[in-house]
Amino acid sequence: MASLKAISMRMKSVANIGKITSAMKMVSTAKFKHDERRYNAGKPFSDPVVKFYEKLPPMDSSSLPALKMVVLSSDKGMCGGINSGLAKSVRVKAIEEEQAGTAVELMCCGSKAQAALKRNLGNRFSSSSFEEIQAVPFNFTTASMLAESAMAGEPARINVVHNHFQSMIAYEPLNVPVYTKKAVKNVAPPEWSKAVDQYNFEPPTWEVWDDLQEFYTACAIYGKYLDGIISEQSARMAAMDNASKNSDEIVDKLTLQYNRGRQARITTELCEIIAGASAQ
Template identity: 35%
Template sequence: MPSLKELRARIQGVKSQRKITSAMKMVAASKLRRFQLRAEASRPYADAMRRMLSELAAATRHESELPLLMQGGPGRTHLLVMLTSDLGLAGGFNANLARAMRGIVERLEGEGETVRILTVGRKGGDAMTRAYPDQVTMRQPGTAGREVEFARALEMGKQIEEMLVSGEIDRVTVVYNRFINAMTQTPTTLPLVPLPVPENDNRDDMAAQYDFEPNEEEILAHILPRNLQVQIYAALLESAAGEQGARMTAMDNATRNAGSAIDSLTQRYNRSRQANITTELIEIISGAEAV
């Protein structure tokens, strides 16, 4: 049984941990509001652009000469872009995405595709390097809880486009945690290349409904790279908001658990102290009677 000194030390240690987790919860809560607003503000624009280009892909899918960012490459090399955090203490935020990622890799390989992985965030990079060391072709740092700048998505979009043009990859999918609320972040896949075609779309002669001005090639050459960057940026914002929500929830739970542990340890301390006092009184009384 622990001594009174050991119990006091444990109580003091848990109190110190509770201060840390409480502070981390407040920091995450302050960041969450800002990141949540930016993520929600990006959704209408990203969704509208994705929907418009998906319809355009459906309208032009029978044409032989389509831009690479619209139809993808001729091979079966699939790049998975995984967005996680640099820091831990965020509950299952990274572990859930890593589990979903392993399922996606197994499915794609079962379909005969060659999988390559680009990780953004140290936690995802570590997990994928352990699971698929030969398939992780690039590791990039995450945002480490800082603001997500569009320049980051611009750089990633250019890197992916260069890999497509060089023939290194043929398809691209982003895997990230979509922010639902502070307690829920859902692992989500976002196909970027080739552009997804609506499943219920059977309009084979829709191309006539689209008029391009000044011309089709010039517009698509501008809008397709921009769409790639916008979708990556929206996913980065969703992941950043989800990270702060998961960390706030995890630190709130840790703070509550620390409080319960302090109560339990305090109760054990008081019982041990009372037992020691009772033992000392018995020894004194027994000594007095013996005299």
Template identity: 30%
Template sequence: MPSLKDVKMKIVGVRKTKQITKAMNMVASAKLRGAQTRIERFRPYAEKFQTVLGDLASKSDGSAHALLERRPEGRVSVIILATSDRGLCGSFNAMLIAKAMDAARMRTAEGKTVKFICVGKKGRDAIRKTDYEILSAYADVMGHFDFSLASSIGKDVVSGYTSKSMDEVILIYGEFVSVVKQIPLVQTLLPVETSTATVDSAADGVSRKGASEEYTYEPEVTQLLAAILPRFVNVQIYRGLLDTSASENAARMTAMDNATRNCDEMVGALTLLFNKTRQASITNELIDIVGGAEALK
């Protein structure tokens, strides 16, 4: 049985850990409010953009713009992986990385060369341990990014696809559903779908498509596509980053809340052990006193 001092030191240590986890929970909660507001404001715009562009692209053939060109014989696939910069958010990053690895292995099996663009330290560090090439990495940005980050990434992939150094571009990010639910999603950015773009969910396997509507466009479709296709890529990347940011803070808040409750349970168990150890010590001392008194008789 451990000594009273050892048990007391463990109780003190667990209580200090609880203070840390509780503080991190409050910080994550405050950050989540801001991140959730941003994605909830931007998501309707991104989804409508996706719906309108899908309808617009369906009115033209693949030769109308380079970003609509499908390359069945394509050999280079680029995966944009959005993760967090910091840990302590449960299995959130692990799910995204596992989804990216599944997508990479599937394309490698098809004979394609897979390359990565990593946003966030966790994804970058994980990909560095593999044999896949990292075209670019953006670390320490998830806490304070804006649309310029998405524009920079979008410019690189649009240029690469136009120059045919990339034949496919997909985006993997964590969709924020609620505080307790974040889903890793895979979205094909390039080539742009000629119907409403589809996002596949790793959790429920359900395709999400916009409602079918009729639009009238001016000027002609070709001119519109040239103007808005590159921006569409930027918008979808930014939407993925916003979703990932909100999901990260929600996952961290949940993880720290669970850790705080675990600390309470550990303190209760250690307090019970402390009381048992103290009672055993008192009993032993009483036995020694009684034994000594009997010996004197």
């Protein structure tokens, strides 16, 4: 059995860690409420353009030979398995696409998923991966910069991979296709052209469509990144809550172990005193 001093030191250490995780939970709770307000305020801005594309006749772009996956993860840890689950989703999709003959390129926003994916998919990374995206509050300007990098080189297909917030204890990695200029020009169904041809455009139709495409991509990334941020904060709240509860359980077990050891030591000393007195 460990010495009483060692048990006492470990009790203090675990209790201090419990205080830290409890404080981190409180901080995450405050950040979650703030980010949730930003997400709800940003949805009316980002959703209409995305829903406009979703209402158009479905377009199958799976035949196009190249795919860029924009992975939206976090730069900070201690939020459970949210980043590892996202990385696993990306690996599965990348392998599936490559087996179908598609060239896959990864663009990571956030260091955690990037570190996890480099082990197996390191040679698929583009030069435009980003870290410390959340060093300043995420805004549409940052989303536009990410969209510009995602559209660089005019990839045939773009998928945005992010964590979708479901509840305070549940989130889901989603792999969402985003229509690209090449896809619209090459595999868009005839209904798209018929709908557009009903109107006269100035400047020409495709120039307007290209501008809308850039705005649409930025809106998609903006909304999905905000969704991922609140998923991260809720996961961190749950992780810190579990860590605090585990800390309390460990302290209780160590306290019981310490009391038993102290009682055994007292009993031993009493027996020695009684035995010595009897010998006299």
